Amino acid sequence: QVQLVESGGGLVQAGGSLRLSCAGAGRTFGGLAMGWFRQAPGKEREFVATINWSGSSTNYADSVNGRFTISRSNARNTVYLQMNSLKPEDTAVYSCASGRPPNFRDYDAYDYWGQGTQVTVSS
Numbered sequence: 001q002v003q004l005v006e007s008g009g010g011l012v013q014a015g016g017s018l019r020l021s022c023a024g025a026g027r028t029f030g031g032l033a034m035g036w037f038r039q040a041p042g043k044e045r046e047f048v049a050t051i052n053w054s055g056s057s058t059n060y061a062d063s064v065n066g067r068f069t070i071s072r073s074n075a076r077n078t079v080y081l082q083m084n085s086l087k088p089e090d091t092a093v094y095s096c097a098s099g100r101p102p103n104f105r106d107y108d109a110y111d112y113w114g115q116g117t118q119v120t121v122s123s
Contacts (some may be wrong), residue, residue, distance in 0.1 A: 001026045004096050004111040009117030011087055016121070020081040022114055025031030029098045029112075030074040036081045037107050038092035040121075047105040049081060059104060064090075086121045093118050104116070 010022040013037075022034070030054050039045040049060045049070040058070050072079040079096060087116075099111030 002029055002098055004098060004112055004114035006094065006114045006117040008055075009094060009119045011120045011122065013074050014086060014088055014094040017082070017084045018086065018119060020083065020094055020096075020117060020119070022079045022081075024077040024079075024098065024112075028077055029099055030077075032098045032111075033100060033104060033114050034070075034072055034079040034081075035097045035101070035104055035107070035110060036070060036094060037097060038090075038094045039116075040089075043092075045095075047107070048120055050104040051079065067071070068122055083119070086119075088121045088123045091119060091121050 003025045005083040006022050033052050036048040037045050038048050051058045051070045055072050067084050069082040084115040095116040096114045097110035101109035103109050
């Protein structure tokens, strides 16, 4: 069993930056892929970014590519999402997930999920 806890959300002005963290407890997730997803009010949850177990491979949604960076520290059992050049449309609850999903863009294909952290970007 893995418990995931996100942190680092908050209120930021457009153009600003935030760094989200997702810390795992219960077992090491060194062998698991990690993903970030977000859900804005009234909208469906969407894929943001994913990183493989070693950190050697990443993938991003088109809407964040070039602005967000996903990374991980298996020694610290933590995955990060560095968000730069934030836009109001990035406002959402951001959640992390871990597992071995056959489709890394599918939130339900992961095995463990966090509760989420709110990110609000003001214009």
